[in-house]
Every structure is written in structure tokens, then in C-alpha cells.
Amino acid sequence: MSGAMGISEVPRSKIGDIGRIAFGDPAIVNLAFGESDYPPPAAATAALVGAVAAGETFYVDSRGKPALRAGLASYLSGLHRLPVDEGRIVVTASGMAAIAVAFAALVRAGDRVVIHEPEWPNLAAAALARGAELVRFGLDEDGAGGFRLDLARLETVLVGARVFCLNSPNNPTGWMASDAEIAAVVALCRRLGVWLLSDEVYSRLTFDGAAAAPSVLDHAGPDDCVMVANSVSKTWAMTGFRVGWLVVPARVRDALGELTEVTHSTVAPYSQAAALAALGCEAFVADFRAFCAEGRGIVLEGLAGLNRVRLQAPAASFYAFARIEGVADSLALARRLALEHKVAVAPGVAFGAAGEGYLRLCFAQSPAKMALAVERLRRGLALLT
Secondary structure (H helix, E strand, O other): OOOOOOOOOOOOOHHHHHHHHHHOOOOOEEOOOOOOOOOOOHHHHHHHHHHHHOOOOOOOOOOOOHHHHHHHHHHHHHHOOOOOOHHHEEEEOOHHHHHHHHHHHHOOOOOEEEEEEOOOHHHHHHHHHOOOEEEEEEOEEOOOOOEEOOHHHHHHHHOOOOEEEEEOOOOOOOOOOOHHHHHHHHHHHHHHOOEEEEEOOOOOOEOOOOOOOOOHHHOOOOOOOEEEEEEOOOOOOOHHHOOEEEEOOHHHHHHHHHHHHHHHOOOOHHHHHHHHHHHOOHHHHHHHHHHHHHHHHHHHHHHOOOOOEEOOOOOEOOEEEEEEOOOOOHHHHHHHHHHHHOEEOEEHHHHOHHHOOEEEEEOOOOHHHHHHHHHHHHHHHHOOO
16 A cells, blocks of 8 residues: 555664564563663763753754854864864754765665665665665675775776765674775765765774774865764764764755755754763763773674684674674574574674675673673574584
8 A cells, every 4th residue: 555655665674673572572682773771971961951951942053053063073173184164064863864864965766876785774775765776885705704895896886876875884794994995985986976975973983992983084075075974872872862963065064954954853952962062071982982892802702612603803883793604594593592592683684685694793782781692692503503
């Protein structure tokens, strides 16, 4: 019936399939979702409560409150190689909303959108919802449980494309593009006249000692056809606050502000107050990164030695993406692990065909929770025949 009525449809989330099992059984330890149990910065929570108490509960500028736009410009300029002017920033109601607004601006029915996979499924779904012709470009496996980007092969698929979506640090793989690769992608898109949409929500969650992952903002100028999406959800463990942003060319910033108006009107002013407070919480970022690194270590140690498991230490994000050799149905395996072993993980096929045979684990959880989950996961994987 919905098809007959012309309703746009996107594929059902296979992560949600596992989530429904986990939600229905409190005994299951859930590592399937991209969310931490680490509390958000106290300063952000206090700012939100204070803003509500002060009556900041009404509509504001659809481009974002000026104070937050200025704060983001200062934050990003200090973090990356090139300055970011306030006139390039649009505040959105989450990182996903930032991507939806970007696609609304850029994509018309039939436009080719290239997305590398394994991929966060919402990227592809958002492109499909705009009527895009979706082209999936597989990252190459490096033979050691990791991935790499083949730039020469990428060039061939970008010819004639409207948008290339880059997600680095990557969900689900933990892959992180190098600075040289980022520079090459920016130059390639510039030369071919392709818009570059870069999803950088995990940019601060790196494990190489750097303050941030290599970014498109280190290489793209203010006039380049580039949009960079980010949010407070991952860096500051603020998934429920629903604040994201886009960095766009100055010439289109106000037009993007109008698109946010017709997408979600404005972003709650009290959430924007919390986001502004979070920008000053650098000690929190360091502490949360260390918390994630501890969970990463528990996974790597706990799955070591299992003959069928191939797992390379993720360079960034808070996910481990483990290949389970001989598995052709990762959804069935994830269901079995949830139902029989009481541990929920995301099936690799949820992230595209290139993810089949993998499982994704979110390790941004308390050490006790991680230890229990990995013990159950190890037991379940050891029983595979």
C-alpha cells in the first residue's frame, strides 16, 4: 500500500533487528549501538538546566545561536590547520540532521552519490530518500583485519558523480584516512567537480596521541565544494542532546540555514547552550578517549587467540570490526549470540555487502560491562563449527 501511495522507503536497519532482541531481555549486554554509558560533561548538563531555568525555550535563529556558531568557529580553527569562519557554520538538530540537510541541498533525483563501504547505513538511506543513484565503493581489506582506500580506483567511480561521502574515522571499521589521503580526496573532488560530504563525528576519538583525526578542514578552502558534518554526540557522549553542525562554503551558508528551517525549524536553545559549554571541556575529551581506549584493550585482549577471528586494532572511533572467518550470515550469528549467549553486537551486513562476515562491537562502555560482554562473546564464537 505504501508503495502505491508513493511513499519513499529505505531498507530496514539490521542493527535494529538485534536491538529489539536486546531491549526485550535485560540480561543481554548490549554492544550493538553506537552509544556510550559514560556520562556527559557536567558543565554541559548544568548549562542545559540553567538555560531552561532562564526561559531559553523558544525559537532561535535557524542557522544556530550566534554564540554557538562563534564558539564552533573558534573550536574548529584551533583544532585544524585552516581557520573556519563563523559565516560557514550551520547548527543542526544532530549529526544525522546535518547529513540530511546536506543531501537536501545537494542531491536531486537521479544524481549519483558515491559512498564507501562498509558504511554507516544511515548515510546510504538518507541519499536513497532523496532519490539518488547510489554507488557503493568498497574499501580494500588489507589482509590483517583492517582496511585501506584505493584512490586510483576511487577516481574511476567519481567521474560524473554529484557527491562523494567520506566517513573518517569510520563507522563501523575504525579505519582512519591519513592526512595524505584526505588531501588527495579533496584535490580529486575539486578536480572532478564533485561535492565532498565528510562525516567526521568521531574525529576526536583517535588512539595515536593526536588531538584529532586528519580532517577535510585541514585541506579544503572556504570556496571549495565541501560540507563537513559533526556533532556533540560522540566526542562528548551527548547522544540525547541532539546538536550537530555543518561547515559549508560561506556563499551557501544562509541557504543551508533556510533548509534547516524547513527540515526541523531550529535547534532547542537549551541544547545549544549545552553544546557551547561542551566545547570548553577538553579534559573531558581526554578522559573519554582514555575510557574508550580501555574498552578497546579489553576487546583486543579478549578476542585474541580465537582461530576464526581476524581483528586489527581500530585506529579511531569506538568500534571494533571483527571478521569471523567462514560466516556467511552475520545477522543470523548476531541473533544467536544475543539469544543464546546474552551479548548483542551489530551484524556486519548491516553496513553493506562489504561488511558481511563481520561483527561490530561498540567498546565505549564501562570496563565491567565490556569484560562481561567479551567473555560471553568469546564463549559464543568459540562454539562455532
